[in-house]
Amino acid sequence: MEKDLFEIIDMSVEGDGIARENDNVYFIDGAIEGEKVTAQIDKQKDNLFWGKIQSIVEPSFRRTTPICPYFEKCGGCKIMHLNSETQKLFKMLSLKRTIKKVTNLDVDVLDTIPSPKDFNYRNTIQLKIQKENDNIQIGFYQAGSHNLVSIDNCLICDEHNKTLIALLKEYISSTGAEIETVFASFFGENLSLLVQTVDGECDKTLYDVLKTRFDNVSLWCSKQYAHSTLLNYKDAKFVCGEKSLTVKFDEISISVTPLDFVQVNFDLANILYKDIVTLVGENKVVLDLYSGLGITSMLFAKNNNYVCSIEQINNSVESAKLLAKENDLQDRIIHYCGDCAIVLPTLEFSQEEKENLVVFLDPPRKGAGTKTLEAIKNLQPSKIIYMSCNPTSLAKDIRDLLDKYEIQSMRAYDMFPQTNSIESLTVLTKKELQ
Numbered sequence: 001m002e003k004d005l006f007e008i009i010d011m012s013v014e015g016d017g018i019a020r021e022n023d024n025v026y027f028i029d030g031a032i033e034g035e036k037v038t039a040q041i042d043k044q045k046d047n048l049f050w051g052k053i054q055s056i057v058e059p060s061f062r063r064t065t066p067i068c069p070y071f072e073k074c075g076g077c078k079i080m081h082l083n084s085e086t087q088k089l090f091k092m093l094s095l096k097r098t099i100k101k102v103t104n105l106d107v108d109v110l111d112t113i114p115s116p117k118d119f120n121y122r123n124t125i126q127l128k129i130q131k132e133n134d135n136i137q138i139g140f141y142q143a144g145s146h147n148l149v150s151i152d153n154c155l156i157c158d159e160h161n162k163t164l165i166a167l168l169k170e171y172i173s174s175t176g177a178e179i180e181t182v183f184a185s186f187f188g189e190n191l192s193l194l195v196q197t198v199d200g201e202c203d204k205t206l207y208d209v210l211k212t213r214f215d216n217v218s219l220w221c222s223k224q225y226a227h228s229t230l231l232n233y234k235d236a237k238f239v240c241g242e243k244s245l246t247v248k249f250d251e252i253s254i255s256v257t258p259l260d261f262v263q264v265n266f267d268l269a270n271i272l273y274k275d276i277v278t279l280v281g282e283n284k285v286v287l288d289l290y291s292g293l294g295i296t297s298m299l300f301a302k303n304n305n306y307v308c309s310i311e312q313i314n315n316s317v318e319s320a321k322l323l324a325k326e327n328d329l330q331d332r333i334i335h336y337c338g339d340c341a342i343v344l345p346t347l348e349f350s351q352e353e354k355e356n357l358v359v360f361l362d363p364p365r366k367g368a369g370t371k372t373l374e375a376i377k378n379l380q381p382s383k384i385i386y387m388s389c390n391p392t393s394l395a396k397d398i399r400d401l402l403d404k405y406e407i408q409s410m411r412a413y414d415m416f417p418q419t420n421s422i423e424s425l426t427v428l429t430k431k432e433l434q
């Protein structure tokens with residue numbers, strides 16, 4: 001269906017322009033609040049319609065020209081057509097709206113903290129690979145589909161992604177290797193790479209090819225399950241090179257394999273971690289939940305706190321222990337390996353420890369969930385600092401805490417410029433007894 005003119009009156013949290021006509025609501029990909037556009041509508045459910053912008057009749061002053069040649073097709077950088085200032089405003093408002101929708105609270109969300117870099121900020125990339133005869137395509141699945149958008153370079157990723165794509169093409173065309181997905185992390189001139197193949201095996205000659213352009217390579221391999229975009233940790237095995245890479249993060253060195261979670265934008269994460277350390281303060285007992293490689297645990301301990309950290313990936317816990325030891329902080333941090341929902345309810349604290357307790361949590365996209373939140377509430381920390389990469393799960397978890405806690409502050413951090421993903425930090429404090 002084609003319609004002539006849409007007046008865009010709002011933006012959805014997904015980054016679409018919203019138009020209304022009678023009871024109908026239209027979500028127009030590529031349109032900006034304040035614009036008049038024409039669009040092609042290609043999906044409908046009841047009174048909701050989705051479509052793509054065709055032409056701009058009246059442009060917004062907030063519009064900029066996307067510099068990526070794949071912008072139209074890829075969909076990963078959903079808001080690259082918003083100027084830099086508007087992207088930050090969009091993230092602040094999206095966070096506010098999501099919290100309002102789920103909790104009915106009007107929160108004064110603080111101004112978004114910008115990323116030091118708007119491009120080339122990502123140190124990780126996930127690439128899908130398809131082969132038809134001699135034609136090797138490497139790139140991303142188009143948003144919401146399994147159609148591959150072939151790329152030579154991703155502008156938001158570390159510029160070494162271009163080298164990796166070229167090397168993978170060279171290797172696949174000369175060996176006929178059947179690689180389906182690669183998860184790569186770039187740390188300076190070093191590369192950490194997990195390749196997923198149908199049989200879960202990988203030829204060591206890939207390592208030789210990669211070593212022609214990267215100083216150090218950590219090559220791992222695992223089995224690809226049909227069309228899955230998830231990293232398969234379960235079957236992953238080390239193939240060749242360095243088992244883990246030593247990576248500089250600010251002033252510290254961390255040990256990283258492709259199985260460990262690392263923040264994708266180190267420069268922004270550095271700012272965020274400093275804010276978290278200030279919010280936690282000194283002389284506290286800190287519960288660091290979903291602690292990954294233990295960077296925050298180490299920073300809290302360094303700032304005169306005692307820390308209990310919980311992380312479920314064994315490899316990450318071992319690296320975290322090493323980090324604590326290297327910084328001579330092993331006596332201040334207790335590391336637990338396991339699921340927070342199971343480990344947390346088993347922890348016991350003295351009355352004095354409970355009085356000094358602060359909880360910091362940074363769960364995966366799906367949020368913390370009821371069991372973990374109940375366990376946190378039972379411990380009655382004076383403060384909960386919640387770092388989130390998903391406003392919807394954040395809002396649901398906050399709703400579950402509101403009987404005992406209130407929001408003190410909330411802020412978005414632009415961890416993922418050009419995309420509609422929103423990183424945020426929320427501080428909740430215990431309600432005074434009435």
Ligand SMILES: C[S@@+](CC[C@H](N)C(=O)[O-])C[C@H]1O[C@@H](n2cnc3c(N)ncnc32)[C@H](O)[C@@H]1O
Nearest residue numbers: 261290291292311312313338339340362363364
């Ligand atoms: C968003 S990352 C946060 C990592 C860390 N805070 C950082 O900044 O590097 C989430 C971490 O939680 C871990 N994780 C996921 N589900 C978990 C669970 N149920 N219990 C414990 N850890 C979990 C993941 O392995 C990952 O390391």
